[in-house]
Amino acid sequence: MNMASPPRLKRKQQPSQPCGQGGVFGLSPLESAPRDSRKRRKDKHTWIKHTLTPYFDGHLWRKYGQKVIKDAPYPRLYFRCSYREDRRCLASKLVQQVNHDDPPLYEVTYTYEHTCNAAPVPAPDVEAGDDRPASGGLVLSFGSSSGADRHHHDTRVPKQEWQQYHQSPSPFLTMNLDYSNGSHQHAFPSSVPPPTTSWSQSFPIVESSSASPTPWTDDDDDILTWDWDLSAYDLDDHFQLGDHVQFSGSPFSWKPDGNALANLGMGN
DNA sequence: TTGATTTGACCAAA
């Protein structure tokens, strides 16, 4: 950001642009009248996901707005599919940070399914088991701990966020279990660590860790989180930015309804 | 030069 940017002239009105003409960004209308897109609709198909990495979900997103929401401590970020124009994809998402933990938790509200059929984007983190049926195993992908100079071209991550991943010295693995949508009681006490044996085949790092960390919970007690300090393991020997690890077993077979996600990121 | 991001304005739902 420049220190003293000149006052920005904003449009006052669009006198020659009749309502209902043209669509957004000069597009032909995607579905209904373009002005409808500015309306708040309660019948839109939406679903909510909680994640530590809202910017890495396998799709290309373009940020189109940011808004301070009343009574919310953090601004809400608005994204839509980068292929909105090219492929008339209506998918969009809202990202709202919900706490200031390290790393912070985000609530992501998705609207409309992707119709762009774009290839999945390699990402530093991918979560599995969102509100919709998952394909089977849990998939992880992540960035390497150092020398990750390959720029992450596709997923548009806010620059500060991306720099945090690169500048933080030690990697960690975070796994969350989200009980907020379905289960009325925890299936296991919070002192019991998640099973690690089924991770071993494709994730030798965890196998070699004899002690599982103690989980912690969020304010609402809906999410159990385990954080592994992976600084003692040489990630770069095994993984590169964009790699995916498939958990082929059923490491979450004991979990109740809800979300399971895991992230490999960089911490302190 | 081009495409993405920022951010105040606009506007409709609540």
Add this chain to the structure above:
DNA sequence: TTTGGTCAAATCAA
């Protein structure tokens, strides 16, 4: 009238 979702000019960055 307030609030939140979107637009779009200005700006940034590759």
